[in-house]
Amino acid sequence: MRLTILGAAEQVTGSMHLLQINDYNILIDCGLDYEKGTFQNENLYFTFDPASIDVVILTHAHIDHSGNLPTLVRMGFHGQILCTPPTAELTEVLLLDSVNVFLSKQNKRSRSKRFKSGPDPLYLYKHVTETVDRFVTINFDKDFPLNENIFLRFIPVGHLLGAAAVILTVKEKGDTKKIAFTGDIGRKNYPLLIDPQPLPQVDYLVSESTYGGRLHSTGTTLEQKLIETITEACIKYPGRLIIPAFSIGRTQSLAYTLNKIFSEKKLPFVKVFIDSPLAAAATEIYQKYENYLNPEAQGFYKNQKQHFDFKELSYVNDKRESMSVSNYHEPCIIISSAGMLEGGRIQDHLYYNIQNYYCTILFIGYCAKGTLGNRLLRGDPIIKLRNRDLMVYATIKQTDLLSGHGDHKDLVNTVKQQDPNTLKKVFLVHGEINSMNNLSESLKQENYQVILPKRNESFEL
Template structure:
C-alpha cells in the first residue's frame, strides 16, 4: 500500500491524496489549487492518468477539496465518487457555481483602441462536465461500513466544519495484513452554530491530518452572539451606518444567519434590516433544510421552539441582480451578507465598490483570507485597493473575528490526534496548512510522542510495513 500526497502539501488548497493498493487506486479529494502563484489552467495537469483511478472519496463539498472533480471526469475518470448525502448536494451547486466563475473570467473584457479583447483563461470545465460528475456520486450515511471491494471498506465519521463533512476511515486487507488509514478532511470545532461537534476517530495505523490552524488559538472570553451584538450596535445602532459581512455562501452564511436569528429573537438589539445577497446561499440554505436531521441538537430545539432557523422578520434573501443593485439605495442602517468570503469575485465586490470609501461603513471578516486575496489586503491594512479598475481609498472600518471560523484550532487538532495511541499510530502526515502552522502542529505532536511527517508535493510513502 502506497500513499502519495498530490495536493495541499505545505499549502492550504488543492487537497488530493492517492492511496494505491496492489490492485486498486483510491483518490481522496480532488480540490482546486488556487494558491497565489497558481494559474487556473495548471489544475488541468494531473500527475497520474485519471482513467487509472478506480474510485474517489470526497470528504466534503468545499472547492479546495471537490473543485477539480469535473476536470478529472473530463480527462477520463470513470469510477464512482463516494460521499455523504449533504456533500453530494452541496458539491453539485458549488461546482455549477465554479463554472459561472470560470465563464466570468473568460468573458471579462477590456476596451483597448476601441476593440473588445478577451482577458480570461479557458474554463477548466463546463456544466456538462459537472452533471457527468454528479451522476457518479454514490452517497453513504455516517458510521455505515461500506465495502468498496472485498479487501477495502470505508466509514465516514462526522467532523463538523460543514454540513456532511466527514473524516474518511479506510480498512484495507493486503498480503494477509489489515491496515487502517484515516483522512481527517477539514476538522470543525465544538459548539459551532448549526453543525454537530467533531467525533473522535477510531484507532488507525496511519493518519493524514489537516493543519490549517496549527499554532493558532481561537478567541476566548466572548461569545459569538456577544461579538456580533457589539459590532452591530456600533455599526448600525449607535451610528446610522451599514455593516458588510463577506461570508462564504455555503456553511458560514447559514451559521451566521442562525446566530443573528437568535440575537434578534432574544431582543438583544432593536430591529435592523438584514440582506443575504447570494443566490448560492439561498440554494445552500434549502439543502440545509433538506438534511435538517444532521444539524446539531441546539438548532433542532430552536426550530421546535421558534421555527425555521434561517428565516425571521428582519431578514431578506436577495436573488435577482436588480434587487442586489437596489441595496445601494437603501439608506437606513442595515447588514449586508454577501459572498465571496475572501472578496475574490461575487456580489460582495459591488457592495465594496459603493461602500469602501464610506466612513459609516464597517466591513467584518468572519473567515480566513488567503494571501494575495483582496480580503487579505484589507485585513493587513492597505490604504488603497483596486476595484473595477479604480484605485479606491479605504475609509470604511475593517474588523475581524475568528468566532465563526469553521476550522478547529491548534488544541482541537492536537486533541484529534491524541485520541490515537502513539504506540500504535505509525505516522501522522500533516497537510492543508501554511509553513508556520505545519511546523507548530508537528512540534506539538512530536512532544506527545507521535511520529510526524510533513510531506512534499508528490512524495510517496510505503505503508506496507
C-alpha cells in the first residue's frame, strides 16, 4: 500500500491524496489549490494520469477539497465519486458557483487594456454536470466494498453538513490494515451540526492540522456574542451590522442562531438580510437533510417548523434587490459573501458602508494574508475598493465562535483516540507549517510517530 500526498502539504488548500493498493488507485479529495491563485499549473495539471484513478472519495463539499473534480473528469477520469448525500448536493452548487467565478475573472481580464483575453476557465458547466453524474452516495457508518479487498466507511466529523472522515480497511498479502483520512474535523456544540464522532482504531492516520497551536475563545457563547454585538450596533445606536460569511456552512449556522435569538424574544425586532444566491441554495439543502443535523436543531425544527426562516429575515434574490438594501435606512443586519471580502456582493455593501460611523463589520471566520478582510482586521485606516481610496470609519470586530474547525486541543484529542502502540504513523496535512509543527510537538509528547509530508512525497505503508 502506497500513500502519496498530492496537495495541502505544508499549506491549507488543495487537499488531494493518492492511495495505491496493488493495481487499484484511490484518490481522496481533489481540491483547488488557492495558495497561488486558481489558474496555476498546480490546478491545471496532475502528476498522475486521471484515467488511472479507479475511484475518488470525497470527505466534504468545501472547494479546497472538491473544487478540482471537474478538471479531473475533463482530463480523463471515468470512475465513481463516493460521498455522503448532503456532500453530493452541496458540492454541485459549489462547483457551479466556481464556474461563475472563473467566467467572471475571464471577462474582467478580457476588458483590461493589458490583456487581450482572460485566462481559460479550469472547467465549464458541462464538466460540472459530468462530474455530478459520477456521484454515488453512501450514508454514515455503512461498510461499502470498493472491491473484494477494500472496504470504505464514512464517520461523521461535524465541520459541514455531510462532512466525513474516511476509514479504509484493506486486505493485502494476508494482512488487514486500516487507514483513516480525517478530512476537516469540526468542533463540539457547533450550531446545527453533530459533534465529531470517535474514529475506530487504525494503523495509519492522515489528519488535518488547521488550528494546530491555536485555541478557540472561551467564556461566552455565540448567542451571547451576537446579542451583545447586535445590541451595540443596531439597538443602542441606529446603525447596521454587516457580517461577511461563507455561503455554505457559516451562513446557515448564523441564520439558525439568529432565529433562536429572535424567536425567544431575546432582542427586539431587527431586520436581517441574507444577500447570497449561493447561500439560499445551500440553505434549502440544509433544510432537506434535517435528519443529519444535531438533536438540538431537530428539536427546534419540531417546535418552529423552520430552521432558517423567521419574520425578521429576508433572502435577497437578485442584484437589484441587493442594491436596494443599501437604501434601507432602518437598523439592520446584512449577511453576505464572501467571508474574506474577496469578491461577491459583500464588496457592494462594504463600498457603501465602510465610511459610515454607524456601521459595524463583524468577521466570523479566518481571513488569509493579503485579503481585504485581513487588511481591515489588522487595522488599515484606508482601503482601496473600486479604484477608490476609502477611509475606514466603520467599527471592525471579529469572533472565532463560528469557526468550523476543531482547535489544537480537539485535534490532539482526535489522535489520542488511537492507541500509540497500534497507530504506526500520523501524517499531518491541511495546515500552515507553524500549525503543523505545534501539533506535531504535542503529538510526539504523547508518543505518536508524526510525519510532515512534502508535496508529492510518497510512503510505503
